[in-house]
Amino acid sequence: MSAALDILLTASFWVAAIRIASPLIFATIGELISERAGVLNLGIEGIMTAGAFAGWFTVYSGGDLWTGVLVAALTGMAFGLLHSFLTVPLGLSQHVVGIGVTLLATSLTYFTYRLALPEVSSPPKIEPFAPLPIPGLSRIPVLGEALFSQTPLTYLAFVLVALVAWVLYRTPLGLAIRAAGENPAAVEAQGISVTALRMGAVVAGGALMGMGGAFLTLSAFNSFFFEMINGRGWICIALVVFGSWRPGKALLGAILFAAFDAYQVRLQQLSGGAVPYQVFLMLPYVLSIAALVLMARRAAYPRALMVPYRKGER
Numbered sequence: 001m002s003a004a005l006d007i008l009l010t011a012s013f014w015v016a017a018i019r020i021a022s023p024l025i026f027a028t029i030g031e032l033i034s035e036r037a038g039v040l041n042l043g044i045e046g047i048m049t050a051g052a053f054a055g056w057f058t059v060y061s062g063g064d065l066w067t068g069v070l071v072a073a074l075t076g077m078a079f080g081l082l083h084s085f086l087t088v089p090l091g092l093s094q095h096v097v098g099i100g101v102t103l104l105a106t107s108l109t110y111f112t113y114r115l116a117l118p119e120v121s122s123p124p125k126i127e128p129f130a131p132l133p134i135p136g137l138s139r140i141p142v143l144g145e146a147l148f149s150q151t152p153l154t155y156l157a158f159v160l161v162a163l164v165a166w167v168l169y170r171t172p173l174g175l176a177i178r179a180a181g182e183n184p185a186a187v188e189a190q191g192i193s194v195t196a197l198r199m200g201a202v203v204a205g206g207a208l209m210g211m212g213g214a215f216l217t218l219s220a221f222n223s224f225f226f227e228m229i230n231g232r233g234w235i236c237i238a239l240v241v242f243g244s245w246r247p248g249k250a251l252l253g254a255i256l257f258a259a260f261d262a263y264q265v266r267l268q269q270l271s272g273g274a275v276p277y278q279v280f281l282m283l284p285y286v287l288s289i290a291a292l293v294l295m296a297r298r299a300a301y302p303r304a305l306m307v308p309y310r311k312g313e314r
Helices: 002-009 011-036 044-060 065-087 094-116 143-148 152-170 172-182 184-189 194-220 232-242 247-271 277-296
Strands: none
Touching (some): 002 247, 011 044, 011 143, 011 194, 011 232, 044 065, 044 194, 044 232, 065 094, 172 194, 184 194, 232 277
16 A cells, blocks of 8 residues: 555656646647637547557658647647537537538548558557756656756647636637637627637637647657547546536646556556456546536536527527
8 A cells, every 4th residue: 555655746746647648738628718708629640640650640741840740730630610600610520520411531641641651550650759858847857857857849739728727718719719619699799700710719729729639649658549539638628527618627637537547557567467458457437436426516517619600690
């Protein structure tokens, strides 16, 4: 029991937790922006897959790492634009369109991979982002190594959380986005296009989702392989609810889930095979569901979420 608790006090555990949380942070904030504007984006799993491949393939083809991140973001924006066009001006079911985008993006990614690399039997490797310790701060015991010895993309994820929070709660644009998800008729009364706001939010959210996928291939790993997203997109949708549609709380939720995930790996090693490994794999999801149930009871969701809006309608 003591050894299991000691894990929580090690720097390596929290380094792993922050690393695991980073792609979730990108994608969760992207989903949060979209839902704050009133659009549920269930295409997140496929968008992350497409972003992961687009970023990796750009670097594999000779581009630099930041160009790979940019291409991943643009790929996410393209699928976000498709999703927003079908759901906002056309008013189609957000559930159906989202699942369709996930299937389209995933299948198109796998097809492109096979088309571009027909003879490859094992995933080719690239040189990913290296950890970038921040002088001084990285020497703080435990906390410094966990937070300030990460790769540049992890730092970018945390900066984006603060930036999105500032935009949503401190700028007129953020107020308009939140109003579009709460009372779109009031937004229209101010002469602001609800359609433009919602589409822009979904496109911006898609960019962050694509970057979340790219983190896996450009920072966490050094190659692209099928099923690498492994349900992270669906977890991000739950994290938005867990965070009550607030960036700060969503960030904490992502770190909490990542800590559960990192902890189960170490518990597997500690058990020495005495307990089936499937039990440990299940642990972070069970704990996350329990936390989600507790938090969701008090969550106030955007009242116009998933409600199509057409100009002039009341």
